[in-house]
Amino acid sequence: MHLLLVEDELEIQDFLKPSLTDAGYEVDVASDGESAQKFASMRVYDALIVDLGLPDQDGIDLILRLRRMGVSSPVLILSARRSVDDRVAGLELGGDDYLTKPFALAELLARLRNLLKRNAAASARPTVLRVGDLELDLLRRRASRGGDLLNLSPQEFGLLEYLCRHAGRVVTRSMLLAEVWGMRIQPDTNVVDVHIYRLRGKVDTEGRAPLIKTLRGVGYVLEDREQATA
Amino acid sequence: MYSKIGNRRPHSAAWRISLWATLAFTLGASLVFEALHRFMANDIRRRSDAWLSGEVQVLGDVAERTPKDRLYLRVVGEVADLASNEVPNRTGDEGAENDAVFFLQAERTGPAELWVGAGDGLANLEAIRARHALPGVPFHIDVKGFAVPFRVVAMQIDDGSYVYLGLSERDELRVLRNLRLRFLSMAVLIILFQFGLVFYVTRRMLGHVREMNEAASRIGESDLSQRVPVTKRNDEIGQLALTLNRMLDRIENSVRQLHTITDSLAHDLRSPLTAIRGKLEMSLSKKETSAVEPGWQPMVVSAIEELDRLTEFLNTSLDVAEARADALRLVRSEIDLDEMMRAMVDLYIPSMSERGLHMQLRSSDAVKVSADAGLLHRAVANLLDNELKHVPAGCTVTISLQAEGGYAKLTLEDDGPGFENEVSREIFMRRVKGKASTGHGLGLAFVEAVVHAHGGSVSAANRAEGGAQLTITLPLASAAQETAAAAGVAIPVA
Numbered sequence: 243m244h245l246l247l248v249e250d251e252l253e254i255q256d257f258l259k260p261s262l263t264d265a266g267y268e269v270d271v272a273s274d275g276e277s278a279q280k281f282a283s284m285r286v287y288d289a290l291i292v293d294l295g296l297p298d299q300d301g302i303d304l305i306l307r308l309r310r311m312g313v314s315s316p317v318l319i320l321s322a323r324r325s326v327d328d329r330v331a332g333l334e335l336g337g338d339d340y341l342t343k344p345f346a347l348a349e350l351l352a353r354l355r356n357l358l359k360r361n362a363a364a365s366a367r368p369t370v371l372r373v374g375d376l377e378l379d380l381l382r383r384r385a386s387r388g389g390d391l392l393n394l395s396p397q398e399f400g401l402l403e404y405l406c407r408h409a410g411r412v413v414t415r416s417m418l419l420a421e422v423w424g425m426r427i428q429p430d431t432n433v434v435d436v437h438i439y440r441l442r443g444k445v446d447t448e449g450r451a452p453l454i455k456t457l458r459g460v461g462y463v464l465e466d467r468e469q470a471t472a
Numbered sequence: 473m474y475s476k477i478g479n480r481r482p483h484s485a486a487w488r489i490s491l492w493a494t495l496a497f498t499l500g501a502s503l504v505f506e507a508l509h510r511f512m513a514n515d516i517r518r519r520s521d522a523w524l525s526g527e528v529q530v531l532g533d534v535a536e537r538t539p540k541d542r543l544y545l546r547v548v549g550e551v552a553d554l555a556s557n558e559v560p561n562r563t564g565d566e567g568a569e570n571d572a573v574f575f576l577q578a579e580r581t582g583p584a585e586l587w588v589g590a591g592d593g594l595a596n597l598e599a600i601r602a603r604h605a606l607p608g609v610p611f612h613i614d615v616k617g618f619a620v621p622f623r624v625v626a627m628q629i630d631d632g633s634y635v636y637l638g639l640s641e642r643d644e645l646r647v648l649r650n651l652r653l654r655f656l657s658m659a660v661l662i663i664l665f666q667f668g669l670v671f672y673v674t675r676r677m678l679g680h681v682r683e684m685n686e687a688a689s690r691i692g693e694s695d696l697s698q699r700v701p702v703t704k705r706n707d708e709i710g711q712l713a714l715t716l717n718r719m720l721d722r723i724e725n726s727v728r729q730l731h732t733i734t735d736s737l738a739h740d741l742r743s744p745l746t747a748i749r750g751k752l753e754m755s756l757s758k759k760e761t762s763a764v765e766p767g768w769q770p771m772v773v774s775a776i777e778e779l780d781r782l783t784e785f786l787n788t789s790l791d792v793a794e795a796r797a798d799a800l801r802l803v804r805s806e807i808d809l810d811e812m813m814r815a816m817v818d819l820y821i822p823s824m825s826e827r828g829l830h831m832q833l834r835s836s837d838a839v840k841v842s843a844d845a846g847l848l849h850r851a852v853a854n855l856l857d858n859e860l861k862h863v864p865a866g867c868t869v870t871i872s873l874q875a876e877g878g879y880a881k882l883t884l885e886d887d888g889p890g891f892e893n894e895v896s897r898e899i900f901m902r903r904v905k906g907k908a909s910t911g912h913g914l915g916l917a918f919v920e921a922v923v924h925a926h927g928g929s930v931s932a933a934n935r936a937e938g939g940a941q942l943t944i945t946l947p948l949a950s951a952a953q954e955t956a957a958a959a960g961v962a963i964p965v966a
Contacts, residue, residue: 253747257754295739322739344746344783347753397818423819425849428784431857436822458773460753 243358244268244285248278248304249293249320257347258291265351275299275307282313289357291350293320305338316357318350348412348460355411371406374466376445376453378406387450397422398441405454405464414461438462486678490671497666498659505655512651516644517623521610524625527555528637532627535577535635545586548577552588555637572643574622576600576636585633591617600624600636607634612641620645680709688716696724727799734790741786749779788914791847795921802844802925806949809839809873809880812848817871820856828865835873839880840949843926851922854915855884855942863888867939879928879945890934919944 245267249255255271262269270287272278275298282290290308294301305317319340339353371378375388383399385392394402400422405413415434419425438454446452454464534551538544556573574589574596587593599613607626614621622638629635684700691698699720702713752772794800817833824831859869867888874881920930928946935941 251743251747254743254750257747257750261750261754322735322742343742344749344779347750419819423815425815425819425853426846427849427853428780429853429857430781430784431823431860433819433823433860436826437819440822458770460756 243288244270245289245291245354246270246272246278246281246287247291248272248275248296248301249291250274250295250297251293254293258350261347261351273297275301275304278304279307279311282308283311287313287315289315289354290317291320291354292317293322295322318354318357320345346414346416346460348457349414349417352408352411352413352417355408371403371409373406373409373464374451374453376406376466378403385445387445387447392444394441394444398437398444401437401441402445402464405462408464410463410465412457412461412463417461486671486675489674490667493670494663494667498663501659501662505659509648509651513644513648516647520623520639520641520644521625523558524610524623524637524639525608527558528625528627528635531555531575531637532629532635536629536631540631548575548586549588552586552637556588571618572640574636574638576638577633578636579633589638596622596636596638600626613638677709680713684709684713684716691720696720696727727797730794730797730799731801734794738786738790742783745779745783745786749776752776752779785914788918792914792917792921795918795925798925800847800921800925802847804842804844806840807843807845807848809841809882809946810835810837812845812852813871813873813882816849816852816856820860823860824869827860829859829863830868832868832870833873834870837875839873839875841880841926841946842949843946844922847922847925851919852882854919858915859884859886875948878948880948882944882946884942884944885935885939887935887937887939890938890940891932 243266245262247255247258247262247269249258249271250273255273259269259271270281272281275296278292278296281287290305290313292301292305296304301319301321305319317338319338320343321340322343339357341350341353369379369381371380376385377387378385378399380403383396385394385399385402401418404418404422416426416428418434418437419427419429435456438456442452442454446454451467453466454462455467456462531548531552535548538547552575556575571590574593575586576584576589576593576596577586578584578597584593584597589596595616595618596613599615603611603613603624605611605624605626607628610623610625612621613624618640620640620642622640624636624638626634626636680701680703687698687700691700700713700716702717703710752775756769756772756776791800813833813835817831821831856869863869863886867886870883870885872883872885916930916932923930923944923946926946928944930942930944932940932942
């Protein structure tokens, strides 16, 4: 996977590039709009990460220009503006995504993966999700573990479904709020944690290998650790 | 595209102006006519008096000179007849007697010596004698049996008897009546035309004003880049549009400057925050920790959490600052508050029950508002976070939602201790917080800022039965459009 990072702040380049490389991507870095256009004309990138505040031009204009050049790769927009203006909202409909600074690295990676997956030929959506002995029947909205039916509310099922779809990957609180509840909020209370805590009480019952793990300061990950270490 | 409210008010102003203009016009026209009428009446009287005086002179001469023999009555009668023939007999009948003129000769007392005219002349003589008029001065008599009064001139002849010549005022009155009738019918037409013209012109002018109003209120609500429509004419209304637009230029300019300042402030703070956070996160993911003393990881995690709090504070205070300057950028869409509150309650209910709080939602129907979803979510989350943090266990938090008079009303109540007294007075001011509060004190200021930016209002109070009550109103989606159309006629709620 080849990415183009368009970001003028050296400090941010400094940690984003190695982090993306660590995550297994090849990364080219452009510090302004002009070099970004040069990079984009030389090869096809799987995804672009574009900061809106570039020294030589507005990030949105750059994206529109790239689109006119025929670049159709998904774009993850980084914005230092608090509210996202209409134009970004419009782009979002086109399959792109945005993050406001400062962001959690895990969130950036998660959103990036989402973009790449969305862009990859939309594979036939599975009707059953399996992680270890956890099984989610998406048609009948039922979850079971080792054959035992779990008694979940629709809300909890939605939460578990999202975790399963991102199994093995970090999911942040704001991703859960945005995707499961449809809200871009940052509560200063532990509302999401309580949901996860309750879900864990139903999924990771005693005697079973725990699937849902908390990463402090970052978020959660659902994975079958025995399988992962094996 | 015109709503009822939008149309009615300017029209009533056009009505008012037209009515006043018509009243003034009618008064003026009446005064002019009154003067004209008086002039005409005097003129006609002067002419008929002149004729009367001339004729009575002639008749007097004839009566003096004609010898008082058998022929006297015939001669004078013929002359009087001739004179009366000068006045057309308007009764219409050819053969009828002339009742427009009479001639009378009589002593001071006793019966008439000579009578030429309609009827027997007794009533005329009686009316004349009742007047005791001086010879040569025309006077006015009402005669029994005649609807119309007569104008009479007397003359004393040599033999001491008097001759009288009378002329009916019928003609004079008819001319004046005709004049009045014509004037009245023309006046009605002219006044109607004038009313229509004034109404049309004022309505057109007020139409421009209304367009400007509509545009101005649209601009006030959302889009500062729009301008009031400018007319080609260089009159007061055209000037008003230009002035408004110049003012809007200035406002847009300062708002843009504010945006530039907050944006660059946000950007300058955010970029280093992003870098710090990223580097801290990177350090967490590194496995080789041999060089550093153990126990550093929780410290890094708490540093990240502090950074997130700082970011949230930065976001909120910039939002509050922008909203207070009426410069909050809203990305509006139609939101069903009922649906939104259900999702919110779903999200918060586990945390509430974890804290030993009960939560109720009283809402039945969809309540649609046009609002910025992100800001509204954050505002409501702020309120619920507040409840979570400050209300003691065992209490109930009740949320009720209803649509009322064009507004959505969202009420949040609890049966906790309520607001501290000195806090409740300035609860929405920036950075006010209770002694026990751990937040940054911007929560309610943010809520108020967001609600005001949407054209709604917030109020907070302690309930009589104990506990706090917070009420938010927001214009309903359909009402918001109407307010825009009403164009500043409705009093802004802000």
